[in-house]
Structures are given as C-alpha cells and as structure tokens.
Amino acid sequence: MAETTLGNIHKQLTAAELIRGKMRLSIVQSLTGLTIRPLRTMWKEIHNEGPSNGKLPESVLSYMVNQAMAAGISTFTSLHLRQHSPNAPITAEGLLATWSTYQRLCGPMDINAGYYALRDVRADFVSFPRCTCCDAHFIYDPGSTLTSRCPFCGHSPAKDDK
Template sequence: MVALCELESLRLAHDLIRAGLRLSIVRSLTKIGTRSLRQWWKDIHGVRPSNGKLPETVLSFIKDKDSAAMVSAFGAFHNRLHGTTLSPENLLATWQEFQRICGPLDINAAYFAVRDI
C-alpha cells in the first residue's frame, strides 16, 4: 500500500514536471527515481526531457533588465512569504501565484533565484 506522504510526493512531482522544472531538480526535491520522472515528462509534454548540465547560478537566466527584474521580484516575493526555506510545495505555490500577478517566469529561473538567495 502507498503511504500518504508517497502520494503527495507523486502529485508534487507531477505538478513540477507539468510546470517544466528540470528532472534532476524534481528528483532531488521529491526523491522519485529518474526512470519514472523521464516517462512522466514524455507523457505530459509529448517529448523527451532535455539532457545537459544544469546552470550553476540564476545568472544563466538573466538576459536583460526585464528578466533581471522578474527574477529579483520572484526572489523577494518568495523570501517575503517563506523566508529562505526552499521546499517543493513553497516553490510551486509561490511560482504559480507570482505568475498570476506578474506574468510568465521560467520555474527553473525561479528555483535558482530562491536557491541562490
């Protein structure tokens, strides 16, 4: 039988994959195996997940003044709501609310912004 905490991890992984968070980050946040995550990505997005090295810092996502402002605003928003705690639930909830208020933001940029704070 599946425990409730396992079901929550599965649901959270599904939501993070749907949002487009890189699989290695989803794996580290949810502790679900890569094989399952890769299949879910293909089922959700219709393509295989991208391979390659993750960015080292949030600076990889900053291309101009506007992107710098968005990433900075997200970091401040998350910090105001949750402090420096980076949990998958907090990240997803804050990212969804931020997008509703301010417009689209890559969830990977959001993750690295909070991680780097």
C-alpha cells in the same frame, strides 16, 4: 519516517506539477526524493517528448539575460521571501506556491530560474540588497551590467552610492 501510500501519492502529484512547469528532472528529483526513471516517464506522458538533457546552468545569473528577466527573477525572490525565511530549506510546495502567485500577477516565468534564484540567494552566491533609491530588493552581482544595477530603477550601488 516510514513511507506511506498517501505520502507517496502526494510526492507524485507534486512531481507532476513541477514537471508540467518544465522543471529540470534532476531538480524535481532532489525536491521530491523520487527516482529519475519514473520522472522521465511522467515527463514523456505530460509533454509528449523526452526531457531536455542539456547541461544545467551554473547559477541564477545565466537566466538574467535582459532587464525584464532580472526584474522578474528579483520580484519572484521577494515574493518568496515574504512568506519563507531565507534560511529555510527550499521545498517543492513553497516553490510552486510562489511560482503560481508570480504567474498570476506578472505572467509566465521559467520555474527553473525561480529555483536557482532562491538557491543562490540562500547560499549567498549572489546578494539580495534593498535598492537605496526605489526600496525594491534585487539580485545583485557586480559581474554584469544587468545585475550591477537595480532592474527596477537603474540605480547602481557601486557608482551612485559613493
């Protein structure tokens, strides 16, 4: 499809919204298709400082540093999957919609963590089972004590379901 002026403005506005949420520029770039240079300029204008250049985390598990984060990220993922198919591509619009709902209901959250959660659940890098005890879905990974238990009720599928 040919690039239209309105289409381009829409992309810029979406990018500005993502950057306002401090989404990492390489992810903004992949979600909007805009080039990195104008995105860097946009970041400086919005935040009055340069974007962070640190290494990107490998997976959503890097964000799950305490029980509150594990519960928050799982809640974010459930909210998103209520309105979007797990197999549908992640879009900037979908991500922003879920992020805004989440923040209205539950408080501040790192939008990057939300993006990684959707990406990793979609790629089956982590599983997203329903807890057999409290019925909430949660991001499960056997590698850490934080993610091997349901963050809402503490139930452990590996230990308690045997």
